[in-house]
Amino acid sequence: MSLREMQELTSRLWFPGARWHVGDLAWGLRQHTGRDHEWPTKIWRENGEVVAWGWAELPGHLNLQAVDEHWAGQVLDWFAEITEPESVVVSSAEPHLIGAVEARGFVQEEGPFFLQLVRNLDDLPEPAAACHPVTDVAGRVRAHREAFYPSRVTEESYRNVQATAPYRTELDVVADVDGQTAAYCLAWLDDARRAVLIEPVGTVPDHRGRGLARDVCLAALRTARDLGAEVATVSPRGDDAWPIPARLYRSMGFTPIARTVHYGVARG
Numbered sequence: 001m002s003l004r005e006m007q008e009l010t011s012r013l014w015f016p017g018a019r020w021h022v023g024d025l026a027w028g029l030r031q032h033t034g035r036d037h038e039w040p041t042k043i044w045r046e047n048g049e050v051v052a053w054g055w056a057e058l059p060g061h062l063n064l065q066a067v068d069e070h071w072a073g074q075v076l077d078w079f080a081e082i083t084e085p086e087s088v089v090v091s092s093a094e095p096h097l098i099g100a101v102e103a104r105g106f107v108q109e110e111g112p113f114f115l116q117l118v119r120n121l122d123d124l125p126e127p128a129a130a131c132h133p134v135t136d137v138a139g140r141v142r143a144h145r146e147a148f149y150p151s152r153v154t155e156e157s158y159r160n161v162q163a164t165a166p167y168r169t170e171l172d173v174v175a176d177v178d179g180q181t182a183a184y185c186l187a188w189l190d191d192a193r194r195a196v197l198i199e200p201v202g203t204v205p206d207h208r209g210r211g212l213a214r215d216v217c218l219a220a221l222r223t224a225r226d227l228g229a230e231v232a233t234v235s236p237r238g239d240d241a242w243p244i245p246a247r248l249y250r251s252m253g254f255t256p257i258a259r260t261v262h263y264g265v266a267r268g
Ligand SMILES: CC(C)(COP(=O)(O)OP(=O)(O)OC[C@H]1O[C@@H](n2cnc3c(N)ncnc32)[C@H](O)[C@@H]1OP(=O)(O)O)[C@@H](O)C(=O)NCCC(=O)NCCS
Pocket: 147, 148, 183, 199, 200, 201, 202, 203, 204, 207, 208, 209, 210, 211, 212, 213, 214, 215, 236, 244, 245, 247, 248, 249, 251
């Protein structure tokens, strides 16, 4: 599996409504260890150039990206060969993927979904709290595990994330309370697209509601802007079952541009 090759296509195809950013792939494929056997991936090339990738999350979920409907169809055919398909997710702003998924008989499903929120970086307020790049890896992992309890992120998996392009320590920002990591924001910069992605953000339960998540996000975005970013995206849940992260990002001036569309298999 070549994450780099997947990222090459993802960077080339990126636009603000795209489902995937290079940082999503780095975080998504590296945040846990020992899952490669559950997560088969495949890359398709034409004339030497990557034109599609598929990432199955067994038993039956598919993530994909492709330059057009034809190549998306190739990914869907591979998926059906390796497992019993159950679900596929695409962005509402990627009609070629919607076309391929619907052509193979998948049907749209209601339920949890993610928003694609966007913000330009012209006018970023200063964070109120002191924020700094991560130094205490154990504390940073502990904060993530508390914020996302129960979490499968470990110090080992987090070190893998840190070793994965385009990770940069200065975009992995924390705020401390009493010397302990209380909130963090990991941001990923795609230099070629000048686009920064926030993924993920967390505040430990005891320190929520004090503006710390907003502060670490603002600090990370300001650094990203200094490094050349012009636009930021983030993908919180959009349904009513998990509304707080979207409120956080809207309070920072992010606005919706697209959402995920979830497909399942027609039954009966
Ligand atoms: C989402 C999360 C990071 C917010 O952290 P936080 O430090 O409590 O957030 P802040 O105090 O910075 O809040 C900033 C804004 O978010 C919104 N917000 C935060 N918590 C809220 C709540 N409980 N109810 C309503 N709005 C809320 C508000 O708009 C708030 O601004 P305001 O205080 O001026 O009204 C935290 O709840 C968390 O870690 N959740 C679990 C992990 C997660 O879901 N992460 C995000 C997905 S990547």
